[in-house]
Amino acid sequence: xxxxxxxxxxxxxxxxxxxxxxxxxxxxxxxxxxxxxxxxxxxxxxxxxxxxxxxxxxxxxxxxxxxxxxxxxxxxxxxxxxxxxxxxxxxxxxxxxxxxxxxxxxxxxxxxxxxxxxxxxxxxxxxxxxxxxxxxxxxxxxxxxxxxxxxxxxxxxxxxxxxxxxxxxxxxxxxxxxxxxxxxxxxxxxxxxxxxxxxxxxxxxxxxxxxxxxxxxxxxxxxxxxx
Amino acid sequence: xxxxxxxxxxxxxxxxxxxxxxxxxxxxxxxxxxxxxxxxxxxxxxxxxxxxxxxxxxxxxxxxxxxxxxxxxxxxxxxxxxxxxxxxxxxxxxxxxxxxxxxxxxxxxxxxxxxxxxxxxxxxxxxxxxxxxxxxxxxxxxxxxxxxxxxxxxxxxxxxxxxxxxxxxxxxxxxxxxxxxxxxxxxxxxxxxxxxxxxxxxxxxxxxxxxxxxxxxxxxxxxxxxxxxxxxxxxxxxxxxxxxxxxxxxxxxxxxxxxxxxxxxxxxxxxxxxxxxxxxxxxxxxxxxxxxxxxxxxxxxxxxxxxxxxxxxxxxxxxxxxxxxxxxxxxxxxxxxxxxxxxxxxxxxxxxxxxxxxxxx
Numbered sequence: 001x002x003x004x005x006x007x008x009x010x011x012x013x014x015x016x017x018x019x020x021x022x023x024x025x026x027x028x029x030x031x032x033x034x035x036x037x038x039x040x041x042x043x044x045x046x047x048x049x050x051x052x053x054x055x056x057x058x059x060x061x062x063x064x065x066x067x068x069x070x071x072x073x074x075x076x077x078x079x080x081x082x083x084x085x086x087x088x089x090x091x092x093x094x095x096x097x098x099x100x101x102x103x104x105x106x107x108x109x110x111x112x113x114x115x116x117x118x119x120x121x122x123x124x125x126x127x128x129x130x131x132x133x134x135x136x137x138x139x140x141x142x143x144x145x146x147x148x149x150x151x152x153x154x155x156x157x158x159x160x161x162x163x164x165x166x167x168x169x170x171x172x173x174x175x176x177x178x179x180x181x182x183x184x185x186x187x188x189x190x191x192x193x194x195x196x197x198x199x200x201x202x203x204x205x206x207x208x209x210x211x212x213x214x215x216x217x218x219x220x221x222x223x224x225x226x227x
Numbered sequence: 228x229x230x231x232x233x234x235x236x237x238x239x240x241x242x243x244x245x246x247x248x249x250x251x252x253x254x255x256x257x258x259x260x261x262x263x264x265x266x267x268x269x270x271x272x273x274x275x276x277x278x279x280x281x282x283x284x285x286x287x288x289x290x291x292x293x294x295x296x297x298x299x300x301x302x303x304x305x306x307x308x309x310x311x312x313x314x315x316x317x318x319x320x321x322x323x324x325x326x327x328x329x330x331x332x333x334x335x336x337x338x339x340x341x342x343x344x345x346x347x348x349x350x351x352x353x354x355x356x357x358x359x360x361x362x363x364x365x366x367x368x369x370x371x372x373x374x375x376x377x378x379x380x381x382x383x384x385x386x387x388x389x390x391x392x393x394x395x396x397x398x399x400x401x402x403x404x405x406x407x408x409x410x411x412x413x414x415x416x417x418x419x420x421x422x423x424x425x426x427x428x429x430x431x432x433x434x435x436x437x438x439x440x441x442x443x444x445x446x447x448x449x450x451x452x453x454x455x456x457x458x459x460x461x462x463x464x465x466x467x468x469x470x471x472x473x474x475x476x477x478x479x480x481x482x483x484x485x486x487x488x489x490x491x492x493x494x495x496x497x498x499x500x501x502x503x504x505x506x507x508x509x510x511x512x513x514x515x516x517x518x519x520x521x522x523x524x525x526x527x528x529x530x531x532x533x534x535x536x537x538x539x540x541x542x543x544x545x546x547x548x549x550x551x552x553x554x555x556x557x558x559x560x561x562x563x564x565x566x567x568x569x570x571x572x573x574x575x576x577x578x579x580x581x582x583x584x585x586x587x588x
Contacts, residue, residue, distance in 0.1 A: 034552075037538060037539065037552075038538070039471055039473060039489070039490065041471065042471070042472070042473065042475070042481075043470060043471055043472055045480065045484070048466040048467050048469070048470035048472055049466065049470070050470075051470035051471055051472065052469070052470065052471070053469075053470050053471015053472065054468055054469050054470065054471040055469040055470070055471075057471075058469075111569075113572055113573075113576060116576075116580065153457060153460075154456075154457070154459075154460045156445075156451075156455045156456055157455075165446060166446065168446065169446045169447060172527055172528065173497070173526045173527045173528070173532075174457070174496075174497035174498070174499070174526065175494060175497040175498075175523060175526055175529075175532050176532070177497075178496075178497055179532075179539070179551060182539070182551045182552075183551040183554065183555065185555070186551070186552075186554070186555030186556075186558060186559065189555070189559045189562075190555075190558050190559050190562045193559065193562045193563050193566055194562055194565075194566060197566035197569070197570065201569070201570060201573060204573075205573065205577070
């Protein structure tokens with residue numbers, strides 16, 4: 001292993017905090033969400049008033065959901081106004097054909113083993129940016145909007161019902177909305193697998209210490225060992 | 228003249244006391260969700276306004292809406308309502324038939340142009356010019372368009388007229404569409420349910436009669452007074468839901484104890500209706516009260532939303548044995564397999580390039 005020749009401070013504290021809160025919330029939301037769909041445990045026979053078999057799970061789901069939303073909004077704020085060059089939307093322009101051009105194709109080819117060398121990015125590479133946009137931005141937005149629409153269902157005319165209730169007719173009814181929320185939840189474990197794999201692989205192949213960078217904030221450039 | 232009678236006149240002629248008439252007005256206001264201060268307006272409307280003529284058409288349907296309507300609760304009062312709506316045309320209930328009856332419809336359309344209510348039970352077949360539903364020698368599609376043209380407002384009775392129901396469930400052989408797809412230029416009140424609750428039906432008619440306007444509608448065009456809340460939120464078994472006490476099979480102890488039917492596929496949490504409030508047959512019971520999960524009959528396309536007795540809908544385009552979780556598990560497995568394969572190729576490539584480097588050295 002070669003000498004570390006450069007330390008780059010990539011992930012500033014707000015980004016790292018966002019990342020870990022988001023990771024915790026996503027896991028908690030996925031597990032409690034599945035439990036709400038399939039309540040496994042049966043309390044012993046007795047008065048309903050003594051048990052919280054479902055309401056606790058729902059409470060945890062809602063509590064984490066609101067943390068998740070606040071965290072998401074904070075990240076949006078940071079991306080737009082944080083002035084953090086590795087955490088903003090800048091450069092991600094999927095509506096422009098040129099964005100899909102050379103850097104993106106190079107990265108895709110590298111992932112498909114069509115190139116031997118790895119393009120090196122300090123922040124997100126274009127493929128990662130696209131994945132984050134689809135899974136994290138679009139996916140989270142959908143889960144937040146559909147979730148708030150369902151949360152507002154028990155209080156017709158209330159804030160959530162007025163501002164997010166339009167999701168219900170959009171999805172063709174409350175049942176379809178629940179179903180879509182449930183189905184879309186699965187993108188998070190899929191994303192998690194791809195994310196962890198990509199991080200570990202980049203760490204092994206590029207040796208940029210990307211894995212520890214989300215704890216420490218620093219990535220490293222390592223001197224190539226003389227052959 | 229029957230056509231100029233007010234509700235109050237008909238009550239009197241039928242030997243109903245003033246006291247019972249006022250009781251009826253109060254009950255109607257309650258069903259409409261009005262405040263007690265509105266009762267005098269209901270009384271005034273019933274006393275002064277001539278009855279609103281109603282033309283009641285039947286398309287592709289099973290007549291369960293009519294059955295529900297004539298079995299209204301509180302028999303004495305609801306029977307009066309049934310007798311009192313100026314039901315000028317109803318091909319199921321009318322004594323007249325054939326051309327005679329069709330003439331009555333045309334006469335009402337002419338005499339009360341722009342004033343009558345068109346109540347539609349069932350929906351229209353649109354495939355092959357609507358030949359799959361012929362009523363009175365013409366396609367129901369034509370009759371519907373013709374009768375709707377001069378109506379003040381349209382009421383879509385039941386799941387068929389509102390959302391399509393079983394006729395437009397997959398694969399919809401007759402091209403059945405909800406009437407809102409046929410009638411575009413009239414206000415439509417959707418009163419879904421298979422059938423709707425009778426008091427809901429009479430309540431909607433009375434609202435129009437009383438105020439001359441349609442009731443306040445929700446995003447699906449259903450009257451908010453009856454379809455604003457979910458069955459789940461007013462369900463008397465809700466406590467068992469929150470406690471996590473569920474029926475797991477129809478012959479277990481929990482069934483006898485009347486626990487929550489959520490795991491038996493109850494659609495109460497996603498169904499907007501008044502069943503858990505007004506209930507059925509004079510407040511006798513409702514499906515969940517009788518130990519059966521709600522099937523969500525007042526929701527759009529409820530026939531296509533998977534088995535009635537399981538929680539998760541099947542995914543229609545992927546065969547009959549797949550649901551959201553199976554798709555999810557398969558996709559996660561595919562992602563994991565893809566990552567593993569990619570890792571393997573990476574390792575092989577690396578080993579190869581490593582050995583090449585060694586060879587060079």
